[in-house]
Amino acid sequence: MAEIILNVEVREQTGTGGARATRRSGKVPGVLYGGDKDPVAIAVKSNEFRKALYTGKLLGHLVTLKYGQETQPVIAKAIDMHPVTDEPWHFDLYRVDEHQQIKIDVNVHFANEEASPGLKRGGTLGVTLHAVSVSCHADEIPEEIVVDLTGLEIGDTVRVSDLKLPAGVTAAIDGDLAVASITMSKGVTDAAETTEGEA
Numbered sequence: 001m002a003e004i005i006l007n008v009e010v011r012e013q014t015g016t017g018g019a020r021a022t023r024r025s026g027k028v029p030g031v032l033y034g035g036d037k038d039p040v041a042i043a044v045k046s047n048e049f050r051k052a053l054y055t056g057k058l059l060g061h062l063v064t065l066k067y068g069q070e071t072q073p074v075i076a077k078a079i080d081m082h083p084v085t086d087e088p089w090h091f092d093l094y095r096v097d098e099h100q101q102i103k104i105d106v107n108v109h110f111a112n113e114e115a116s117p118g119l120k121r122g123g124t125l126g127v128t129l130h131a132v133s134v135s136c137h138a139d140e141i142p143e144e145i146v147v148d149l150t151g152l153e154i155g156d157t158v159r160v161s162d163l164k165l166p167a168g169v170t171a172a173i174d175g176d177l178a179v180a181s182i183t184m185s186k187g188v189t190d191a192a193e194t195t196e197g198e199a
Contacts, residue, residue: 004052004063006074006093008032011041019090030091032065032074037095042067049088053079060104062138065093073098075138096138103172105131108179109144118154118182125149127180132160133172140168147179157181
């Protein structure tokens with residue numbers, strides 16, 4: 001089972017008024033859906049939800065939903081934040097089986113920028129995809145996808161097919177899609193043009 005446990009309660013009131021009442025009582029409203037069961041309106045205490053959220057392992061990860069003595073593996077599919085206070089405002093949980101094959105977006109991170117000759121010479125890293133859709137078992141979702149920039153020159157492009165994914169994880173989008181590329185930055189281009197003009 002997952003390391004994060006969300007203690008939920010079922011909400012009697014639904015709709016905008018029900019969600020408002022839930023927030024007033026110090027809870028975050030949400031919906032549990034998926035599988036062969038009907039959607040259920042639920043709520044989690046605000047402080048518990050924030051604690052789980054700030055671990056960085058809530059959204060897009062397998063977590064354990066606990067209702068009384070019952071537990072259920074779920075994935076947090078969406079979390080809405082209040083635009084002003086940045087407090088959790090609403091969430092969606094999706095029922096899964098731990099070993100079920102699922103598709104999910106995983107964040108992309110870049111490593112070893114200092115080992116890229118293109119970036120050292122003033123190039124710019126242009127990121128096209130900040131997350132990549134992958135297919136894997138619900139209990140094997142990677143924390144992140146790391147792109148190693150070592151050796152990359154200006155003009156080089158990293159595509160989905162170039163990504164090193166963990167065993168059992170496959171890309172669920174076109175392998176030819178660009179994830180990131182190293183381009184000549186405007187400052188470097190202007191300097192080159194000035195040099196040529198002077199010459």
